[in-house]
Amino acid sequence: MQVIELSWWQLSLAVVLLLLLALITHLNRLGLARSLVIGGLRTILQLSLIGLVLETLFAANSLLWVSLLGLAMLLLAGREVMARQKRRLTGFWAYGVGTLSMFVSSFSVTLLALIVIIGPDPWYTPQYAIPLLGMLLGNTMTGVAISLDRLTELAWQQRQAIECRLLLGQTGQEALGPIRREALRAGMIPSINAMAAAGIISLPGMMTGQILAGTAPALAVKYQILIMLLLVLGTGLGSFLAVVGGSRRLLDQRERLRLDRLRQPENS
Amino acid sequence: MTAQSLTTLKLITGQLSGISFKFEPGELVCLSGPSGSGKSCFLRALADLDPHQGEVWLGDREQQSYSAHLWRQKVRLLPAESQWWQERVGDHFPLDFDTSQLLDLNLPAMALDWSVARLSSGEKQRLALLRALAWTPQVLLLDEPTANLDAQRVAQVEDWLQYKIRQEGWPVIWVSHDTQQIKRLADRHLEIRAATIREVPLAGD
Numbered sequence: 001m002q003v004i005e006l007s008w009w010q011l012s013l014a015v016v017l018l019l020l021l022a023l024i025t026h027l028n029r030l031g032l033a034r035s036l037v038i039g040g041l042r043t044i045l046q047l048s049l050i051g052l053v054l055e056t057l058f059a060a061n062s063l064l065w066v067s068l069l070g071l072a073m074l075l076l077a078g079r080e081v082m083a084r085q086k087r088r089l090t091g092f093w094a095y096g097v098g099t100l101s102m103f104v105s106s107f108s109v110t111l112l113a114l115i116v117i118i119g120p121d122p123w124y125t126p127q128y129a130i131p132l133l134g135m136l137l138g139n140t141m142t143g144v145a146i147s148l149d150r151l152t153e154l155a156w157q158q159r160q161a162i163e164c165r166l167l168l169g170q171t172g173q174e175a176l177g178p179i180r181r182e183a184l185r186a187g188m189i190p191s192i193n194a195m196a197a198a199g200i201i202s203l204p205g206m207m208t209g210q211i212l213a214g215t216a217p218a219l220a221v222k223y224q225i226l227i228m229l230l231l232v233l234g235t236g237l238g239s240f241l242a243v244v245g246g247s248r249r250l251l252d253q254r255e256r257l258r259l260d261r262l263r264q265p266e267n268s
Numbered sequence: 269m270t271a272q273s274l275t276t277l278k279l280i281t282g283q284l285s286g287i288s289f290k291f292e293p294g295e296l297v298c299l300s301g302p303s304g305s306g307k308s309c310f311l312r313a314l315a316d317l318d319p320h321q322g323e324v325w326l327g328d329r330e331q332q333s334y335s336a337h338l339w340r341q342k343v344r345l346l347p348a349e350s351q352w353w354q355e356r357v358g359d360h361f362p363l364d365f366d367t368s369q370l371l372d373l374n375l376p377a378m379a380l381d382w383s384v385a386r387l388s389s390g391e392k393q394r395l396a397l398l399r400a401l402a403w404t405p406q407v408l409l410l411d412e413p414t415a416n417l418d419a420q421r422v423a424q425v426e427d428w429l430q431y432k433i434r435q436e437g438w439p440v441i442w443v444s445h446d447t448q449q450i451k452r453l454a455d456r457h458l459e460i461r462a463a464t465i466r467e468v469p470l471a472g473d
Contacts, residue, residue, distance in 0.1 A: 158353070160347075160349070160351045161351040161352075161353040163317060163347075163351075164347065164350070164351035164353075165353075166317060166337070166340060167315060167317065167340055167344070167345050167346075167347065167400075168340075168344075168399070168400070168403060169337055169338075169340045169341030169344075169403055170337060171337045172336075172337070178353070252319075253336075254316055254319075254332075254336040255335075255336035255337055256316070256317055256318065256319070256336070
């Protein structure tokens with residue numbers, strides 16, 4: 001099967017439609033036009049750039065360049081996780097807890113998939129490594145960001161109950177137990193829902209893309225199943241690490257709740 | 269288990285400093301001072317819930333030589349405002365809690381099955397007191413334990429607590445604003461003044 005070429009003027013048609021939508025929202029004073037246009041521009045620019053990067057990377061096929069791109073993606077994801085926290089940890093930890101959790105989970109699951117399951121030669125073949133890592137980082141990022149945000153927010157809301165439990169002689173981890181469970185649950189719900197909806201309510205993007213690109217559906221489905229399971233694995237591990245790291249930071253060595261280690265939200 | 273004394277040595281917490289006192293077993297010490305003067309900070313430092321400087325000793329062992337939760341199992345602080353995080357009252361109590369104690373404070377034995385949402389402030393205060401003693405402590409720090417009770421209940425809780433304190437030999441710090449209550453209860457009276465704690469003579473009749 002041949003992939004039908006997509007030319008720039010065909011893409012510009014979609015752009016015109018987006019601008020039309022922006023115009024309609026503007027006329028209705030929904031205040032979304034600006035975000036729509038900026039979002040659209042960012043999509044076009046960022047994807048075009050990554051397209052160029054990938055072309056070069058595929059041609060080079062070197063471990064060094066693949067690792068560098070992986071690192072850059074990780075650091076950007078870490079920044080994004082930090083930006084989504086309402087009450088983030090102070091100092092290095094705001095960035096560190098999320099980024100480290102994503103690093104451990106995304107990179108280990110990607111390596112597992114590359115070396116043990118898919119097995120391209122060489123194992124870092126960019127055509128496999130980069131899309132896999134990208135999908136894992138993207139999903140893990142959401143899970144980690146939600147988990148950390150829930151953890152710090154709940155610790156703030158329930159600070160008196162947590163301290164009451166500490167005063168009754170519970171250990172720090174016992175006292176934080178309920179909010180840790182809730183934070184982990186919140187982080188994993190989106191990927192659990194995605195598993196349940198896959199193929200019935202939604203056709204997953206990667207599978208759709210492969211089919212559009214001419215892959216036989218049966219093979220595309222196999223890849224999609226693999227990816228979905230890996231994503232849940234990565235998100236679960238990432239959220240878990242973020243909750244463990246974050247809750248350790250919420251307590252000090254005397255098992256006190258240290259909310260002075262959280263920054264106040266800027267505008268509330 | 270023999271009763272032990274609680275000793276503070278040059279304790280510094282919040283705006284208070286230079287706090288060196290010994291609280292003997294079975295001794296009921298009342299603490300008073302204007303609001304915001306640091307009474308709660310002092311109690312929280314004793315329970316090791318706030319960072320502080322100086323030393324706190326239980327008998328011949330220093331606070332920092334215990335792991336923090338073991339220390340708080342021995343040195344029990346009852347905050348002024350009680351907290352409830354489960355639906356049912358009984359889920360906040362140990363499984364082997366002796367329900368006959370509820371009757372001592374005029375609560376029915378079935379109070380453990382009540383929902384937390386329907387508790388009055390007075391019931392909350394008495395239940396929080398019972399809960400604080402349910403995991404047996406060795407020192408008791410009470411932050412206005414009768415603030416939400418009417419006069420009749422206050423007398424009942426005071427009698428019951430005094431009996432328990434004498435029986436168990438706990439050193440007790442009882443924060444109170446009520447001069448009459450201090451007169452009724454205190455073996456000694458401490459007062460917060462000018463960023464430190466001083467002992468003041470008990471008021472005569």
